[in-house]
Every structure is written in C-alpha cells, then in structure tokens.
Amino acid sequence: MKVLVAVKRVIDYNVKVRVKPDNTGVDLTNVKMAMNPFCEIAVEEAVRLKEKGIATEVVVVSIGPQAAQEQIRTALALGADRGILIQTDEEIQSLAAAKLLKAVVDKEQPKLVILGKQAIDSDNNQTGQMLAALCGYPQGTFASEVVVEGEKVNVTREVDGGLVTVALNLPAVVTTDLRLNEPRYASLPNIMKAKKKPLETTTPADLGVDVAPRLTTLKVEAPAQRKAGIKVASVAELVDKLKNEAKVI
Numbered sequence: 001m002k003v004l005v006a007v008k009r010v011i012d013y014n015v016k017v018r019v020k021p022d023n024t025g026v027d028l029t030n031v032k033m034a035m036n037p038f039c040e041i042a043v044e045e046a047v048r049l050k051e052k053g054i055a056t057e058v059v060v061v062s063i064g065p066q067a068a069q070e071q072i073r074t075a076l077a078l079g080a081d082r083g084i085l086i087q088t089d090e091e092i093q094s095l096a097a098a099k100l101l102k103a104v105v106d107k108e109q110p111k112l113v114i115l116g117k118q119a120i121d122s123d124n125n126q127t128g129q130m131l132a133a134l135c136g137y138p139q140g141t142f143a144s145e146v147v148v149e150g151e152k153v154n155v156t157r158e159v160d161g162g163l164v165t166v167a168l169n170l171p172a173v174v175t176t177d178l179r180l181n182e183p184r185y186a187s188l189p190n191i192m193k194a195k196k197k198p199l200e201t202t203t204p205a206d207l208g209v210d211v212a213p214r215l216t217t218l219k220v221e222a223p224a225q226r227k228a229g230i231k232v233a234s235v236a237e238l239v240d241k242l243k244n245e246a247k248v249i
C-alpha cells in the first residue's frame with residue numbers, strides 16, 4: 001500500500017511572528033522555518049504503517065519554494081522513501097494546494113493520503129477536506145487513531161463531544177490531530193541517508209494546475225497587547241471590583 005503525505009514549510013512554531021509594517025502579511029525575512037507540526041505527525045503515522053508492514057512506500061510531497069526541499073529531506077530522514085517538490089514562489093492557498101495534491105494523487109495512486117489537520121501559518125484547516133472532495137475519496141479528519149484493516153481504514157476522530165470512529169473505504173484521506181502520535185527525532189545516520197533518497201521536482205504548470213489566489217487578504221494585524229493587571233489586597237476587594245468595576249458578577 002502506497003501512502004502519500006503532504007508536508008508544508010511554515011514558520012517554526014517557536015518563532016514570535018512579526019507583522020509587516022504595511023499590514024499586508026507576516027514578515028518572513030530571516031525567520032526560522034520548519035515542517036508544520038501536524039505534518040510531522042502525518043509523516044510519523046505513515047512511517048509507523050510502514051514499520052508494521054502495512055505501507056510499502058511512503059511518498060512525501062511539499063508545495064513551496066526551493067527551500068521546502070529541507071522539509072522533504074527531514075521527512076525522508078524520519079523514514080519516508082521518496083519526495084516530490086512542487087516548486088513555486090507564488091502564494092499557494094488551500095484550494096490550489098488541494099488541486100496540486102489531486103494531480104499528484106492521480107499520478108501516484110496512493111491508497112492513503114495523510115495531511116495535517118491545519119497549517120499553523122494560515123490556520124485554514126481546509127486542504128484535506130478539499131482534496132477528499134476533489135478526488136471523491138472518503139475523509140477522516142482530526143484523527144487520533146488510524147487503523148488499517150484490509151481495504152478499510154478506521155479513523156478515530158477528535159470532536160467537541162468526545163471521539164467518533166468512522167470506517168472509510170480505501171483510498172481515503174486522513175488529517176492528523178495532535179494526539180495521533182508523538183513524532184520521533186531524526187538520527188544523524190538517517191539524516192545522512194536521507195540525502196541519497198530520490199527527490200523529484202515539478203511545478204504547478206507541469207501539473208496543469210492554475211494556482212491563482214481566490215482570496216484576497218485585506219489586512220493582517222498583531223493581536224491587541226494585553227493591559228497590565230492590578231494586585232488586590234483581599235478577596236473582599238476582588239469581589240468588589242468584579243461586582244462594581246468589571247460588572248461581571
């Protein structure tokens with residue numbers, strides 16, 4: 001069974017983002033980039049399926065600038081077999097990403113496609129769902145457990161009220177939630193080995209996909225600064241302030 005995993009290059013989650021002075025977006029100059037954390041979980045799950053003898057090949061795909069090769073190499077060091085970079089310097093919105101991934105699905109014919117539930121830069125939470133719709137595949141989103149059984153995959157999903165388990169016919173699309181697994185670290189020997197694994201580069205034009213943005217960002221603003229708090233001398237004073245100043249009780 002071939003598994004396709006989509007990995008996105010995003011700002012490292014430890015970085016405090018800066019909004020550009022003209023409010024058109026986030027400043028990416030000299031900012032540390034990394035694999036989207038939910039995509040790391042997707043790679044880990046695919047590699048575990050390979051270790052269990054269920055997956056025969058794990059292919060990772062990333063859409064982005066040439067530098068996104070770094071995230072593909074990371075995935076290869078974690079145990080994926082082969083990489084595909086769809087190289088572009090354009091802004092790729094979720095619908096364009098889903099169309100590009102659909103083109104790769106058509107070519108590669110994976111049985112399972114694993115994506116992150118959302119990219120932490122845009123927080124869209126759309127690509128997996130759009131890809132499933134474009135391919136006509138069933139989808140199991142926000143997965144906290146994935147069990148492949150023959151021609152089916154059982155996906156336990158984290159929803160507001162608890163957990164829901166759905167059975168999907170393969171081929172299917174799964175998106176990962178935080179508790180699906182704990183991704184491993186790449187060992188030095190595996191990082192060296194990953195340099196020799198195949199990485200193919202293609203472009204949106206080669207795949208015949210129009211990636212023109214369909215949404216326009218009007219304004220990007222940093223969250224409002226928190227105001228300094230005050231100290232109260234007693235519980236009575238706190239209750240008084242909550243009642244008479246904040247008027248919340």
Ligand code: AMP
Pocket residue numbers: 006007008009036038039042061062063064092094097114115116117118119120122123124125126127128
């Ligand atoms: P989003 O819908 O943008 O929040 O992204 C959800 C998931 O879709 C990510 O975790 C990735 O698995 C996949 N994805 C989105 N954009 C890209 C991209 N440019 N390259 C590869 N995968 C992507």
